[in-house]
Structures are given as structure tokens and as C-alpha cells.
Amino acid sequence: MNLSTFLILLVLVALFSFIIYNEYKKRKQSKTGCGCGCESCALKNDCHKKAGSK
């Protein structure tokens, strides 16, 4: 594996890790982590309850 391949791979791994971490964090913060695209939905709080709430 040459250096450029290694660096590009590293960028991709960082990008994937960032996406996964971000989705996880959003879910924890009661934002939409499901990817259902319901962020403007009036009922989203019901789907994505805040952590710790019933």
C-alpha cells in the first residue's frame, strides 16, 4: 500500500467514524439519529425522547 492510498484510506475511516459517532451523539441528545428525515416533524419529540425521560 503506497502512502497516498494509506492517507486517503485514513481520511475515509475518519469520515465514517465521524458519521457513526455523530449519529450516535444525535440519538443520545434526542435529536433524530434514525435517519428518517423527520427533523421538521411536529411529533419528533415523541420519537426521540430526551435521554432519561420516560
Add this chain to the structure above:
Amino acid sequence: MEIKIALAGNPNCGKTTLFNNLTGSNQFVGNWPGVTVEKKEGRLKHNKDVKIIDLPGIYSLSPYTLEEVIARDFLIEEKPDVIINIIDGTNLERNLYLTTQLKELGIPIVAALNMSDILQKQNDVINIDELSRLYDMPVVEISALKNIGLDELQKTATAYAGKKAGKPVSFSPELEETLSKIEALLPATVPADKKRWYAIKLFERDEKVLEKIKLTPETSSKIDELIEAYEDRVDDDSESIVTDERYNAITSSINKVHKKDKTKKLSLSDKIDRVVTNRYLALPIFALVMFVVYFISVTTVGTWTTDFVNDGVFGDGFFLFGAGREHYEEALGEYDLASQEIEAFEEMQASENLTPDQLKSATAQLDVYSDEGELEEVIPVDYATYLQAQDVPEPEPSQFGTFVPGIPVIVQNFLESVDCAEWLQGLILDGIIGGVGAVLGFVPQMFVLFFLLAFLEGCGYMARVAFVMDRIFRKFGLSGKSFIPMLIGTGCGVPGIMASRTIENERDRRMTIITTTFIPCGAKLPIIALIAGALFGGAWWVAPSAYLIGAFSIVLSGIILKKTSMFSGEPAPFVMELPPYHLPPLKNLLSSMWERGYSFIKKAGTIILLATTLVWFLSNFGFEDGRFGMVDMQQSMLAVLGSAISFIFIPLGWGTWQGAVATLTGLIAKENVVGTFGVLFGGMSDVAENGWQVWQNMQAVFTPAAAFSFLTFNLLCAPCFAAIGAIKREMNSTKWTLFAVAYQCVFAYCVSLVIYQFGAWIYGDGSILGTVIAVAVLAIAAYLAFRPAKQYKPMKAGAELQ
């Protein structure tokens, strides 16, 4: 110090529009009840110390609907500093009914008299000062839609917050006397400012308040005696007595404040409604409107923009502002023809083994095909033509104008220049750009669809459709309330499923949840557009037919399910008001379109990107000769997995591993079906392009009948995981959720099977056995739809699935 302001008002009085304008939010605004089923919070745009809570639309503070319970619990428990009571000026009497109840809560109220602009148009006059004096509360005239009077409303509400509440509306002296006696019997735990409200609720025998307040048996019997005595005196039940008293007070006040234009004739809205909601014309008009919406979105405007994104941004590139494109395409056409002539001549030379002398007098034949793959022309290619063709240079786009290369070209050039490994080039170009680009390519069509749907919602037409549908649904034992989730579901199935909460009848609610996702949501649009473009040459009827299949499935499922003992019963009554037609502000339409469309772009950059990368990995790696590594796609892990389940779909005409895998990945998000094809068929920009050569990629796997069956199955089968999660939450039962998913999959399978087996005859590859099975399926469906309905039995414990 934080100020808490609650927005309360009737459904469809403009609360959410006002909330959005006050807070700068972009909450979904709908023209039908049920858009706000739970409360929403935001902060005032220019004063973050002010919290604004948008409560669900309610007609009263009675405990009969979920919205009413949510709203009144909030008002009693959370004690906002002030209530902004939005009153629809065009329906003053009904709106003031809620006002009379809010006044009893002991919370300061500021009335926002909305739709003042419409009142002016109708030449109606409301005496604001008199209204304010009669109800002992400040009244501000506003138009939430046109942003009129909102500054004054904010100032008045914040100034009035925490102040002493105005006097409640007075009833007759006899009722007031009884209420005073009940107030005196209330326990000391009831706050002084809430005593009147509790007294009235106890007088009305509100069970929820009775449970909450926990009276001693002695007090309870004393209150009962007071109520019964009063009921005997006026010969009516206590709840009706209070209602009558409220309306008496309202009628007397309206006579003093409201001057109607008596010369008024039929309004424009009424005239339009005479046609649009006509008994016979309503349904054809609706079908025509939806046809036009999908036709414009997928076949015309949407296609032009999508072609640009697919062929330009995610293809070879594009000419800036289109300058030079025509000349380039002309030159490219000449070059392509010359290349084909060379190829045809050299093929003839090779096959007939001609000598150089013989070549000079030989003539080859070039078959020219149309975009649809039909033979268009036969061109003779002689030696002179062959020599001329060799002199035609390959055109360089940059010579014809400012050419911007497409993303794959830029990335490929970069990767090659840095000597990136081929497998990583494959991952980036075929996996990431091919997959994500496939989905993003269809975003313009989604934007057009969302804009048109927002227009239909905003102008008031969709509210009429719900009304029209109620009349039709009722004939099949369904309620028009089931149509509202279907309307909302055209954007995203999740809020559609949630909107079923407005249906009080548990059986109808469950049935609506099961059928809502049959209507194509925005995420299914790319699948429709892909199949329409690649397999049907962009035929005009494919996209509207997808919507009609969804609507038909809802009606058929409704009829079939209603005849089972699990769902039988009278449909719930459906009451909704029809807002006057108006031209929705462009800002609202663009905002609604952007909010819905942007989430798809974000999803493409996150969930779809991860999914298509995984699909690329699984479709390029596998075991060969006992070693794990890059293999031919047919030997990949994905091919093995897809092949293992593909037999299930053989009767549907697409029993290939690609189709099976795309359907599975569609469960993550429906756009993934397209993303997966983008990876598996290598470069979706080509597939979406209008050329029969590249359509062969998909035509090799799907016949048109199989493709339509695939489209139908993916439209109707289990929705994405997010929507299944919403079903689970709303059903509150794993067994009901499994039933819903199983029903959707079986129904989708049956419809797709019938479509394929009959459709196959049109394309000349029908089978006798398959047709017999399809006829049997149709016969069973007809029996289930036309058999007598089961007797309605009230549900008993243990009789349900859960």
C-alpha cells in the same frame, strides 16, 4: 427572569404559523386538525428569556381527546405565566367557547384575533375594545400568515405575564350560586385561583378531575346532591347546562362586538368548493391533481433538473449556463457515428477476411438504434466513408465553452494522479459516489414534489380532499380521519403514522397505522423515478400509477380488514372545518420544501453513505478458492446472501440476488434501493441517463413487468426501520407491530405477484401456472372484500392480539 407563554386555540386557527413566526422555527404547518398532537417548545426570536409552548389545537378543555388532555394538563400543572389565546376571527363564536374555559384557569390571557386580513376582505367588523372589555382581557388583532400585529402581541403578552388574571365569564345567578357552594366544599389543597375551574369540572362530572382531586365520600355526596338538585330544576344534564350557559354568554357578547356584512354573497372559496367537493367531480379532480403533481415532479420539471444532476454533477460534467453544449453534442454525435462506422467496417473486414484490394470495393452495414433500442436506420459504410470517419477528431468539451467536469471525473483524475490503489478507487467511485450520487440525483425531483404538495396543503385543497375522502371512505366503513395520516405520509411515513393519534377509535387507529405507509413517501420517489426512467423510458403513467396503487391499497386493505372481527365497527365521526382558499406565501412553500428535502440530502451524506459503502464492500469481497479477498460480483458475499433469499421473489418476476438485496437494504431507508442499484449496476449516472445502451444494465436483470412488480413490492412492503419503530410506539405492542409488518409484506407480495403474472403476458413471457396462482389470489382478495362483515363486538380483555 424566564417567562412562559402558552399558545392555545382551536384546531387550524393558525397556532403553528404564529409559533413559527414568534420563535423562528420551521414546525410543520398543516391545514387540517392533528398537525400538533403534542406540545412544542421554542424561544421568542428576539428575547430568549421568553419560552413559547405551542399546545395542540382544542375545541374545549373537556377530557375527550388526547389533544385536550395534553393541553389542559399542561395549563393546570405547568402554570404558564400567560396564555395567548388565538381566536380565528372568521369563526368567532366557536373560538370564544374555548376562551370562556381558559378564562376559568386563573391564568392571564391575551387574545390574538387572527385572520384579521380575511375579516377585512369579508367586510366584517369586530369591535376589539368591546371584546376586550366584555372578556376582561387584552385583544390584539393579528394575521399570523402575513406577520401583521405580531410585535404588539409579543409586547402585550410579555407585559401581561404573571399579572392577575381577568374575571372569568359569568353564568346565570342560579348556576353561579351552585358553583360557589361547590367551591366552598373543595379541599384546601386546591389553589385559590383554580377553584372556579375545579368547581365547574366537578359540576360537569369530569371523571379525570374526580380521580385527581380525591374528595372524601362525604364531600362527594354533598356535591352530587347540589348537581342533581340543579339538574332536576332545569331538567337537563350538568354538562349540557354549562355548555348552554357558555353559549348564552358568547351569543350575547357577539351581538355586541361582531358586525357582519349582510350583503355578502357566495365567496370565491364557496364557488370553488361547489366544483371541487362536488359529489361526482371531486374524485376525478383529485385523481387529476395528483396525476399532474407526480407528472410534473417525475416526468417533466423534475426530470430536467434530475438529468442535469445525474449527467452533469454526477456524470461527465456540464457546460456553464449551457453555453456551447449544443455544438459539443453535435460534434460528439458526429464522432460517435464515425466511431460506429469504423467499427462496422472493421468488423466486416475481420469476419469476411477481406484483402486490402477487396476492402476498397466493399460496403458494410451500420445498424443505428433509437434510445428505446429499436432499429432506426441502416447506413451503408463504404471504403471512402471509412477513411473519412477516421479523420473525425474526438471533440474536447473545453473547446466549445466553459466546461465543468462532474464530481466522478474530478475525483477519478485526482485518485489516478496520486496513484491510489485500484480497490480504493473502486470504493470511492463506485461505492460512495455511485451510491450517494444515485440518491442525490433524484433530490431535485423530490424538491419539486414537496413544493407542489406544500402548495396543495397551503392553499387549502388538501383539507377538501380529506373531506371528500371521508364521504368515500365511509362507504367502505372507514373514516376520513384515516386519510389525514395518508396525506402527511406523502412526506415521511413516520409523522404519518404518528398522526393516527387523532383517531379515537382504537380499531380504526390500528388499521390506519397498518395502511398509512402504503402511500409513497418522499424516500420512495427515487425508486419510482429510477424504474420509470430505466425500464419504461420515462413513461408518463408510471409515477402517478405508483400513487394510485398506494391509495388503492389503503382502500382495499381498509375494506378487507374492516370485515374481520379485529377491526369491525362503525367508523369514527370526522369533523373538520374547511379553511378558505388562499395563495400560500412563497416563503412558506419554500421553507416546507427545503425542510423536507434537506433531510434527504443529509441522510444521503450519512446513513446512505454508510449503507452504500457496506453494499460495495459486500458486493466486491468474498471467498474464492478458500481465500477471502476481492472477487467477481457474482461470487461476492452479497451475491451469496441475495441468492439465498432471492427464490422468494421468483413468482414476482425478479428472483435475482440484486433485487433481493436492494429490497433488504431498503429497510434501512427506502432511498437505499436506488443507492444499492447505483453500486451494483456500476455508476447510476449512466443508468439514469436517457440512453438504451446503459439501460441494458438493468434490463438484463429486470423485464418491464418484473420492474413494475419490484416497484410495487418496494412501495407496499414493510417500511424503513424508522417507520417500523413508529408503528411499534403507536401500537404499543410487539405482536401488533409484527402483525402490521407481516400484513404489509403479504399484501405487497400478493399485489406484486398479480401485477407481474398478468403483466408478463403483455411482454410475451407469461406462464400458465403463475397466472392460475394470480387468479386464485384475486379470487381470495375479492372474497375477503365482498364477504359480509363480521358482527361488531366490543373488545374484551384477552380478545386482542396483545
